[in-house]
Amino acid sequence: MKRVTLEEVARVAGVSRATASRVVNGASTVDESLRHAVEKAISSTGYLPNIAARSLVTRRADAIGLVLPDERRMLGDPHLASVVSGVTRVVRPLGIQLVLMMTGPGTREQALSDLRCGRLDGVILVHTDPADPVPGRLIAAGSPVVLAGRPLEPMPITYVDVNQTAGAALAGRRLKELGRRRIATITGPQDTPAGQDRLRGFLAEVPDAWVVHGDFTRQSGVAAMEQLIALCPDVDGVFIASDLMANGAIPVLHRHGRKVPDDVAIVGFDDSSAALTCEPELTTVRQPIADMAAEMARQLLRQITQPRAPVTSVIFEPSLVVRDSG
């Protein structure tokens, strides 16, 4: 574990530290023969630049944060691995670290101070609730930040989202094409943009649908389906606003002797891993989570390198994945 410094590389290559630094950083203004000498010295010594020293002068941490809500809220969440994967895909080739911050109620401030003390160049915020002051303070501080999903209240911040209303409309159209007549929906929480948009998009397509409310959790899917069956026993098509809720709701139908999709067609939303653990496998609206996460990383990187660039958001189009449930 002998620590090799740039000084040493320069000496071995017979050049100055400045020149050695230039080839390490790929500056194009280095003579070919010197470059070669330095490269040879690098590999012979096994040199690796000290990141702290570099950071100190470049004023970049080369690290971004992924700020998550607390464990309880992440636990059933089937998206985490995909988000991490998508971000990693764009960030790693650039040598940028992904630091995970799973926050408790009082610890979201951490992101702010990590940004201020130069530990992080920017942050991606997941599952931000409307009361959270962090996004506002980040904007005020001029820190690079992107939100996963449109914020409830409009604010001048970059976000990446799927076209929620279009996705819900896809689900509605599918149920109609299947010839279903007594159509219902189990919604997400109505104090979130996704919950609102999925309901609105669906009703635009199926205005007379029955509406029962859930909150995206599996458990709420169970309760909502019980409620729905009581409300409308002969329902024959249901759009359930998250795969996780569908995962809870389908067994309720079975318990009531209703077959899926013969008696009741089900369409979910997300195309998360929860869709595959449904019986039968879930027809659902696909959100390309990993691609969206990759785009968040790209947007964040752009803000970091171009602090004065205009704020833009990007919306992905959803698609319908037809499986067995509807």
Next chain:
Amino acid sequence: MKRVTLEEVARVAGVSRATASRVVNGASTVDESLRHAVEKAISSTGYLPNIAARSLVTRRADAIGLVLPDERRMLGDPHLASVVSGVTRVVRPLGIQLVLMMTGPGTREQALSDLRCGRLDGVILVHTDPADPVPGRLIAAGSPVVLAGRPLEPMPITYVDVNQTAGAALAGRRLKELGRRRIATITGPQDTPAGQDRLRGFLAEVPDAWVVHGDFTRQSGVAAMEQLIALCPDVDGVFIASDLMANGAIPVLHRHGRKVPDDVAIVGFDDSSAALTCEPELTTVRQPIADMAAEMARQLLRQITQPRAPVTSVIFEPSLVVRDSG
């Protein structure tokens, strides 16, 4: 975003930079009145130490890595959030960052170089397969490292695991207590310690059990159960070596007209979120993942602060969580 330095704090407080540094770092050898002056200066200026500058001299990154396998392998994995949560719990109060490394086949080396260039103080390795050269090289380099789970081949490395054989025995005992006579098991992959131990521990309790092999994935649970039903149509109790496999296997039983738990009792292993998405909810052997992850972090921290400390591993005792499936 004006950057406040220690220099400035010292000037405001009317002391030297050295003294200011001492109170920032909580050195006890500072006169009370000076300490007060510095503290006041810190809060009035909003000072936050520059991490890179500190790292450069302390030679610590104050960051640890969590090295995961590729997305495909993590996707259905219900443990990720719990692991992150457990590690975060111990690491955050110490101001240590958790950096996530989701590796592809060729990128596990990243951990090595991040360690060498001072970007990481240590790493936790998850799902290491026997062919992976990384653990060996980490040991050779003397880097702080802990493994999630016992390595297949014995090696002088710290790991944290659950007592797998004891857990499997718990499952066997449960099925016997339920009065089951034709007992079987669906195993995990036999080239992993967990897969081997769960089978061994189970057979020690139920020596004459039928054995069908799976690989911990949901899909393999489906296939294995089909196979088992063909092999032993009147099986009445099955220990399935992961909740995820059980999640796939139970619907197969239903499809064959067998009720759970009346006709066939099922006991899983993990107590992950997959246990709750089973119908009926899964009786399973609980692995306290978050606590285990917290312990991994503690072990790693100890290695970082005490490089010459002896290698120790820690084993958690599992417990049986009785729900509805068996």
Next chain:
DNA sequence: CTGAAAGCGCTTACAG
């Protein structure tokens, strides 16, 4: 294109 030099912001022996 190249090198000598300054400087990034901190911690830590070393004297006093």
Next chain:
DNA sequence: CTGAAAGCGCTTACAG
């Protein structure tokens, strides 16, 4: 207990 000073390892104007 306190301060002046050295030094961590790099990058980057600035001359040449």
